[in-house]
Amino acid sequence: MISVADALTHLFDLAKPLKTEVVPLKHANGRVLAKDTVARRDQPPFSASAMDGYAVRNADVSPGATLTVIGESAAGHRFDGAIQPGECVRIFTGAPLPNGADRIVIQEDVTATGTQITIGDTLDSNAYVRAKGFDFKDGEVVAAPKVLRPADIALLAAMNIAEVTVTRRPKVAILSTGDELVMPGETPTEDQIIASNSFGLYAMLKDIGADPRLLPITRDTKDSLKMAFSLAQDADLLVTIGGASVGDHDLVGEVAADLGMQRSFYKIAMRPGKPLMAGRLSNGAMMIGLPGNPVSAMVCGKIFLEPVLQALLGLGHAPAPEFTAPLAADVATNGPREHYMRAKLDAGQVTVFDRQDSALLSVLAKANCLVIRPPHDPARKAGEIMRCVAI
Ligand SMILES: Nc1nc2c(c(=O)[nH]1)N[C@H]1C(S)=C(S)[C@@H](COP(=O)(O)OP(=O)(O)OC[C@H]3O[C@@H](n4cnc5c(N)ncnc54)[C@H](O)[C@@H]3O)O[C@H]1N2
Numbered sequence: 001m002i003s004v005a006d007a008l009t010h011l012f013d014l015a016k017p018l019k020t021e022v023v024p025l026k027h028a029n030g031r032v033l034a035k036d037t038v039a040r041r042d043q044p045p046f047s048a049s050a051m052d053g054y055a056v057r058n059a060d061v062s063p064g065a066t067l068t069v070i071g072e073s074a075a076g077h078r079f080d081g082a083i084q085p086g087e088c089v090r091i092f093t094g095a096p097l098p099n100g101a102d103r104i105v106i107q108e109d110v111t112a113t114g115t116q117i118t119i120g121d122t123l124d125s126n127a128y129v130r131a132k133g134f135d136f137k138d139g140e141v142v143a144a145p146k147v148l149r150p151a152d153i154a155l156l157a158a159m160n161i162a163e164v165t166v167t168r169r170p171k172v173a174i175l176s177t178g179d180e181l182v183m184p185g186e187t188p189t190e191d192q193i194i195a196s197n198s199f200g201l202y203a204m205l206k207d208i209g210a211d212p213r214l215l216p217i218t219r220d221t222k223d224s225l226k227m228a229f230s231l232a233q234d235a236d237l238l239v240t241i242g243g244a245s246v247g248d249h250d251l252v253g254e255v256a257a258d259l260g261m262q263r264s265f266y267k268i269a270m271r272p273g274k275p276l277m278a279g280r281l282s283n284g285a286m287m288i289g290l291p292g293n294p295v296s297a298m299v300c301g302k303i304f305l306e307p308v309l310q311a312l313l314g315l316g317h318a319p320a321p322e323f324t325a326p327l328a329a330d331v332a333t334n335g336p337r338e339h340y341m342r343a344k345l346d347a348g349q350v351t352v353f354d355r356q357d358s359a360l361l362s363v364l365a366k367a368n369c370l371v372i373r374p375p376h377d378p379a380r381k382a383g384e385i386m387r388c389v390a391i
């Protein structure tokens with residue numbers, strides 16, 4: 001059995017960043033920007049008014065001064081002339097500042113009568129002018145790699161970028177194995193249960209920008225598994241669930257080997273998640289074989305699949321992000337495997353659930369983090385600081 005850290009290193013060796021594609025900006029949210037992208041203009045492209053009011057020469061501004069309004073500058077329609085001493089221009093938010101003006105007096109601070117304004121005596125000192133390039137300048141770079149969020153999309157649009165180069169979404173085929181499984185909505189026989197892991201993992205993968213696909217559930221025969229593997233030919237990553245352990249019906253490793261998988265590792269000193277396997281299939285795709293126990297599959301998804309997906313997306317090699325929190329109650333000594341204990345962070349303290357069996361989805365669904373216990377970690381007291389991963 002290898003350590004969790006070694007397993008991640010092996011997985012990162014297998015997970016090479018995928019190729020890129022160009023997509024319209026409106027489809028780029030959540031995608032990974034793969035190429036530095038450069039602003040094509042200054043924003044604003046001219047000195048602009050930040051308020052509705054009057055563009056004036058600062059030298060003309062004093063309480064009680066009277067100025068003549070000689071025209072109007074609106075957003076999209078500049079005033080072409082220049083302001084001379086004693087003159088001003090009616091101006092609106094976002095409009096270009098007329099030549100000669102260097103300040104906006106907001107309309108609340110003037111009294112307007114016909115073509116005259118009189119400046120009041122409660123003026124603030126703000127010029128209310130946004131200089132050309134105040135937000136960003138022509139040539140400014142949005143650096144890759146970066147997961148694009150709505151604010152990035154808005155920024156790129158303002159930079160006049162209509163299309164962006166992003167990493168292709170990893171195609172992930174998800175395969176549930178086992179005679180006991182049926183799909184949600186189907187009628188199970190009395191010995192059957194509902195496939196749940198594939199749905200949890202599908203959701204997890206979708207959330208992190210993959211393009212997941214559920215393959216039909218396979219039965220516990222070599223032929224059925226081989227058929228399912230053949231359906232995953234176009235995938236970048238095949239994720240199998242179950243059939244990974246040592247039982248007579250655990251055939252995934254054997255079938256993968258028959259089909260030419262080069263195994264990278266099998267079995268890790270982790271709880272839950274011991275029978276994890278990974279390798280490269282003969283068509284070059286990655287394969288990760290997850291344990292069937294529902295919590296094991298989901299925890300392995302968090303600790304291994306998510307970092308692998310980030311690597312495929314070109315976001316580098318990083319384990320699941322950790323934080324620390326004090327224990328709300330004592331926990332017992334840990335065994336020989338690194339334990340990812342289901343726990344709840346509440347009011348700054350973390351409580352480890354009593355029931356840690358890897359079949360308990362009801363406990364996993366109540367948890368919002370995993371507390372990480374190194375192998376043979378001694379008993380810990382309330383208040384001790386623990387490493388945690390949010391889920
Ligand atoms: N003698 C030993 N037995 C087991 C060992 C061991 O070391 N020696 N390891 C245990 C550990 S740890 C785990 S984890 C499990 C993993 O076994 P498999 O990966 O072979 O999984 P299965 O046997 O196929 O299934 C286990 C359990 O999970 C249910 N399952 C499977 N797939 C799904 C799914 N898609 N959705 C919901 N539930 C699923 C399945 O019905 C079983 O109940 O092995 C231990 N045994």
Ligand code: MOO
Binds near residue numbers: 270273274296358
């Ligand atoms: O490792 Mo198993 O995943 O403990 O239940």
